[in-house]
Amino acid sequence: MTAVEAPAVPGGAAAVTPRAPRGRAWLGAVAVVVVLAAVPLFLAPFATTTLTRILVFALFAVSLDLLVGVTGLPSLGHAAYFGAGAYAAGWVSIHVTAEAPVPLLVGAATGAVAAALTGWITVRSAGVFFLMLTLAIGEVVQELGNAWESVTGGANGLTGIPSVRVAGAPLANAGFTYWYVLAVFLLGFALVWLVARSPFGAALRGIRDNERRMRAIGYPTSLYKYAVFVLAGGVAGLAGSLLAAQARFVALPDLGFATAAFALLAVVIGGAGSLWGACLGAALVIVVRDALGPSLGGHGTLVLGAVFVLVVYLLPRGAAGIRLPGRRSS
Amino acid sequence: MLVSVLNGLAIGFLLFILAVGLSIVFGMMDVLNLAHGALFLGGAYLGAAFSGSWGGFLAALGIAAVGGLLAGALLSLMTGPLRRRSHLDQALLTLGVAFVVAELLIIAFGDDPLSAAAPPALDGSVTVFGAVYPAYRLVLIGVGAVLAIAVYLVVERTRVGALVRATVADRDMVATIGIDNRLVTTAVFAVGSLLATTAGVLGGPIYGARPGLDATVLILALVVVVIGGLGSVRGALVGALIIGQADTLGRVLLPGLASFLLFAALALVLVLRPQGLFGGPAAVGAR
Numbered sequence: 001m002t003a004v005e006a007p008a009v010p011g012g013a014a015a016v017t018p019r020a021p022r023g024r025a026w027l028g029a030v031a032v033v034v035v036l037a038a039v040p041l042f043l044a045p046f047a048t049t050t051l052t053r054i055l056v057f058a059l060f061a062v063s064l065d066l067l068v069g070v071t072g073l074p075s076l077g078h079a080a081y082f083g084a085g086a087y088a089a090g091w092v093s094i095h096v097t098a099e100a101p102v103p104l105l106v107g108a109a110t111g112a113v114a115a116a117l118t119g120w121i122t123v124r125s126a127g128v129f130f131l132m133l134t135l136a137i138g139e140v141v142q143e144l145g146n147a148w149e150s151v152t153g154g155a156n157g158l159t160g161i162p163s164v165r166v167a168g169a170p171l172a173n174a175g176f177t178y179w180y181v182l183a184v185f186l187l188g189f190a191l192v193w194l195v196a197r198s199p200f201g202a203a204l205r206g207i208r209d210n211e212r213r214m215r216a217i218g219y220p221t222s223l224y225k226y227a228v229f230v231l232a233g234g235v236a237g238l239a240g241s242l243l244a245a246q247a248r249f250v251a252l253p254d255l256g257f258a259t260a261a262f263a264l265l266a267v268v269i270g271g272a273g274s275l276w277g278a279c280l281g282a283a284l285v286i287v288v289r290d291a292l293g294p295s296l297g298g299h300g301t302l303v304l305g306a307v308f309v310l311v312v313y314l315l316p317r318g319a320a321g322i323r324l325p326g327r328r329s330s
Numbered sequence: 331m332l333v334s335v336l337n338g339l340a341i342g343f344l345l346f347i348l349a350v351g352l353s354i355v356f357g358m359m360d361v362l363n364l365a366h367g368a369l370f371l372g373g374a375y376l377g378a379a380f381s382g383s384w385g386g387f388l389a390a391l392g393i394a395a396v397g398g399l400l401a402g403a404l405l406s407l408m409t410g411p412l413r414r415r416s417h418l419d420q421a422l423l424t425l426g427v428a429f430v431v432a433e434l435l436i437i438a439f440g441d442d443p444l445s446a447a448a449p450p451a452l453d454g455s456v457t458v459f460g461a462v463y464p465a466y467r468l469v470l471i472g473v474g475a476v477l478a479i480a481v482y483l484v485v486e487r488t489r490v491g492a493l494v495r496a497t498v499a500d501r502d503m504v505a506t507i508g509i510d511n512r513l514v515t516t517a518v519f520a521v522g523s524l525l526a527t528t529a530g531v532l533g534g535p536i537y538g539a540r541p542g543l544d545a546t547v548l549i550l551a552l553v554v555v556v557i558g559g560l561g562s563v564r565g566a567l568v569g570a571l572i573i574g575q576a577d578t579l580g581r582v583l584l585p586g587l588a589s590f591l592l593f594a595a596l597a598l599v600l601v602l603r604p605q606g607l608f609g610g611p612a613a614v615g616a617r
Contacts, residue, residue, distance in 0.1 A: 074418040121597050125604070128362050128417040132552045133600070139549045140593045147587075257545045261425055268422060302433040308426025312412065312419050 036182055040175040049246075050291050052178045055185045056242045058282035061266040062192050062275050063235035068264065069273030070196050071228050072208030073123070074131050076260050077138025078236055080118070083255030084141065085111035085237025087152055090161040090244035100166045103241050104184060111237015112230050114141070119229035123222055126211075135257070142255040157251030164245045171245075181242050188238050193275055195231065204228055262289070262304060269311055332461045334582045335575070340467040342574025343474020344536070348529040348547060349554040350481055350566040351522025357498040357561015359515050361409045362417060364424040366526050367548025368431040369401055373530020374539035375435050378444035381534065387449040390534075394527035402523025406516040432544050441541060446534030466535050473532070478567050481525075485563045494518055498561045550577075553592055557599045559606025568607060 040048045060082050067073040089107035096102065118141075122133045145152045152158055163170040164180060171177050195201050206214045207221050215221050244250055253259060266285045270277025285304065293300030352366045373394040380386035405427065412419050447453060448466035456465045485491035497504045497514050504511050530539075537543060554573050558565025576595055580588035599606065 068418075074421070076421070121600065125600065128356075128421075129556070129600075129604075131362065131417065131421055132556055133596075136549055136553060136593060136596060139545070140590060143590075258429075261429075264422070268418075299433055299437065301429050302437075305426045305429030305433060308422050308429065309408075312423040312426070 033186065037179070040178045045174045048174045048178050050286065052174070052181050052246050053290060054279075054283045054286045055178075055181050056239055056246055057263070057266065057286050058279040059185045059188045059242065060236055060239035061263050061270075061278040061282040062189055063232045063239060064263045065267045065270075065272065065275055065278040066192050066196065066204075066228060066232045066235070068267050069271075069275075069278070070201060070208065071204040071225060073225065073229070074264070075122075075134040076131055076257070076264065077134035077136070077141070078232070078263055079255055079257070079260035080138045080141035081111040081115050081233035081236040082240045082243070082259065082263075083145065083250065083252075084114040085240025086243040086250040086254055087145065087158055087240075088237070089241030090158045090248075090250045091151060093161050093164070093244065094158075098162045098165045098170070099168070100164055100180075103164065103244060104238060107241025107244065108234045108238040111240060112234030114237070115233020116230045119226050119233070123225040123229055135260075138255070138257060138260055142252055142257075145252055145255050152250075152252075155252065157249055158244075159249055161244050161248040161250070163248070177246060181246055184238065184242055188235050189275065189279075192235060195228075196275065200224070200227075258301070265304065265308055265311070269307070269315070271315075331582075332459060333463060334578050336458070336463055336467065336471070338575035338578040339571070340470045340474070340536070340574070341578060342571040343471055343478060344529055344533050344570075345550055345554050345574055346478050346567050346570035347474060347525050347532065349551040349558075349570055350478075350563055351525040352551050353555045353558065353561055353566045354485075354494065354498070354563070355519050355522045356555065358494065358501070358518055359406070359409065360413070360417075361420045361519075362424070363405065363409075363519075363522075364421055364548065365401075365405060365428040365431060366424075366523075366551060367544035367546070368428040368435075369398060369523050369526035370530040370533070370547045371432060371435055371539065371544040372397065372401075373527035373532075374446070374534045374537060374543060375439045375444065375530075376527075377531035377534030378446040378539040379439065381446040381448075382450075384449045384451070387531075390531045391528065394531045395524050398524035398527035399520045401527070402520035403516055405523065406519035410512070428544065428548075432541065436541050439539070443538055443540035445538045448535040470532060470536075482563050482567070550592075553596050556596060556606055559608040562606070562608040565606055565608030 039051060043051065060078075063082075064075060064078045067075050067078065085107035088110035089103035092106045093103050118137045122130055122137065125133055146154055148154075163172050164177070165171070166180065171180055196204075203214065203219055203224055206219070207224060211221050240250075240254075243254065262285045263282075266281030267278045269281035269284055270279065284307075288303050288307070289300040292303070296303060348366070348370055352363060355361055355363050373390075376390040376394050376397075377387070380390040405424065408427070409420055409423060412423060448464070452466040452469055454465055455462045456468060457463070458468065483491075485494055493504070493509065493514055497511050497518075501511050501515075504514070533547075537547070550573060554566060554569040556569075557572060558567070558569030572595065573592060576591050577588055580591040584591065
């Protein structure tokens, strides 16, 4: 298992070390990318597939971190947009075309539109109400997926999704699928990273730390929260389209409560606000659930539930939070 | 139609028993207990495992009551240190407990859905105004109504209830006048959890017991609490009866859209009255 996790750890830590010289941070990031790009050459197909799943879930967790860590909006229904993107990308691959950019764009657009339709209610609420509302919306979307059987396949899930095609050639091999997922992951990660570092991102952190003051300064905070909600929904939809490409099967649990909760766990383990941390958290969740789960008699959920409890007591600021004291104070 | 209205009443009272504990625990301790649905599921599995006889039914109720009290006291102890931390931490903690409990229940009772039969004498049907109706649900309406009135009277009319309401309104002030509010909150958390497990046993013959039911009932209870207003017994009752009717009538009139109806009701209430129908200003997240 360490073989799967190892590539992400050293570089990730180096890249977020506080006050690291810029050059070293960049060097770390480049090293991570190079290692990530090279691993399928050395790993067995099963490990490559696990790593692919980690990347998919990591992009989803990163999109959630934009809400939870950067803006301070703890969503428990983010899987709704992830699943919606996955269903849309899968559906368009089956019925229209699996040619590369199409499922990606359709998935991202569906996630963004779903978030735009539901977000105006959620961003009006704060704190625990936001938590409850996103939870309820996630459940409603799952219900929609169950009821709309002609499109989603209902309880059976959406099956028979073809491989993604790049320039006409299907990506049948696990290694090629991995590189495709890695490329899109890096694109999505870079997008979220740029947003978080932009003036817009600074305003979001201001809203997280003191929304009333931001409003007093003259920021239309509700509009900002709505915008980031839609953006996060779009990135989650993009991650969903990667799920459709990797698993080639989408089912109701991908929309549901547990998926959303595990993404939240990934964000919190990594230290909310740290995008690298969210990726590490995602790796832990996927390794426990998918790789260790079968050897635990299918009870990976039990372990993750215990991890939730431990994280709250032992890592009040997440793993990255421990490594980076005072990160929040800036 | 009459059958649907009665079904709505039965589900409404069941939801009240489930939701009132969630509501008061939140109002008092500021803890959103996401393990509440898992406690219900525990009761439902107990009810299913012991179903088929009066003895079994009563035994299930007894075990569920004791288990609920213990679980609530434990949850109260676990969330105590988090009181001054964010809602997210409490949510994560109780979410973790919910996953562990649900997974242990699956290990104990298996993956397959279990059905629970009503106790023997109530297993049949009776005729109500010319409509054939399951006797158990009729009794459930009666029991639910009695429980609702009892909880309401205890909270609104007794000294203990006054203490509970005072702690909901301002726990620090209650501490100032020399009352150990930790004891009060632990007791309320325990009773709230007892109500959740009891609702599980009572709801067994309606919902059965299956993996995933915990999330379903948790959402229903949250919707009830948000509509009624956090920390309000009256709100939980009205919210539960509204959701009971919306859910059952929705299934009859607009099949497939029932859950959207719930969501629409929730959205409407939140837009018009963000603190819920009976929530005071204190109930709206000061933190």
